[in-house]
Amino acid sequence: MMRLIYIILGIVPLAATAQDGDLYYPPAGCTGTLTVQSRSCMVSHIYTCAADQPGESWRIQFNADGPNFLSKIDAETQWLESYELFPIRREVLQQPAPDPASLSELLSTGTDAYDFVQRSETGVVRVVGFDRLSGNDVVIDGEPLLGTEFSARYEDTSGTYLEVSGAEFVSVKHRRFVSGLVTQKWTRDGDTIEWDRTPVDFIYPGEPGFFSKTPLYDCEASLASYRPNVKGSDQ
Numbered sequence: 001m002m003r004l005i006y007i008i009l010g011i012v013p014l015a016a017t018a019q020d021g022d023l024y025y026p027p028a029g030c031t032g033t034l035t036v037q038s039r040s041c042m043v044s045h046i047y048t049c050a051a052d053q054p055g056e057s058w059r060i061q062f063n064a065d066g067p068n069f070l071s072k073i074d075a076e077t078q079w080l081e082s083y084e085l086f087p088i089r090r091e092v093l094q095q096p097a098p099d100p101a102s103l104s105e106l107l108s109t110g111t112d113a114y115d116f117v118q119r120s121e122t123g124v125v126r127v128v129g130f131d132r133l134s135g136n137d138v139v140i141d142g143e144p145l146l147g148t149e150f151s152a153r154y155e156d157t158s159g160t161y162l163e164v165s166g167a168e169f170v171s172v173k174h175r176r177f178v179s180g181l182v183t184q185k186w187t188r189d190g191d192t193i194e195w196d197r198t199p200v201d202f203i204y205p206g207e208p209g210f211f212s213k214t215p216l217y218d219c220e221a222s223l224a225s226y227r228p229n230v231k232g233s234d235q
Contacts, residue, residue: 026211032046035212038179042061056074089122097115115128130151143199143202150165160187168180182195201216
């Protein structure tokens with residue numbers, strides 16, 4: 001199991017200085033492109049790998065306790081595969097999807113509906129929902145972002161168990177969603193969770209803080225807890 005963790009996280013036995021000890025190193029053959037520091041004590045690193053298809057990219061996410069999520073998307077923001085970490089749980093997209101997520105459709109028409117299935121060792125989950133451009137566009141740390149609204153439901157073999165809605169952002173430059181305000185309702189027990197993962201800093205190679213493993217914002221214990229991987233958690 002430890003070998004698998006090292007492979008997934010791309011941890012390499014480099015001789016690091018004290019400053020380097022805070023850095024995440026992507027796997028061999030991969031290149032870091034962007035770090036996003038967000039509210040709710042989250043920092044994400046985006047990287048691409050030579051072995052992948054054009055337009056595909058990875059994102060690894062850290063909270064105050066370390067890495068907790070890894071995902072791979074394509075140029076249309078389809079969630080090709082994802083890993084919840086410690087313990088590891090892998091989900092993959094069942095293809096072809098009945099109605100695949102399409103960033104191109106969202107950008108050209110203002111709305112994109114989707115209907116797809118994620119498979120894991122514990123079963124299948126169907127995700128049905130939509131993204132819509134809201135017009136609430138912003139510039140954060142010099143990065144232009146399109147405002148969006150979304151709503152999605154998650155179904156297992158017993159029916160809908162989770163409903164998620166909120167407002168997030170699209171980076172046209174990076175062809176990916178960036179999380180924002182999210183409401184998550186567990187329909188079977190009525191539990192509702194809200195959080196704000198609005199981005200604060202966009203950090204590029206060569207800039208201070210690039211690929212730092214330490215989240216910087218809202219890291220009080222009440223905000224640093226793990227949130228499961230759903231729409232609105234970024235992609």
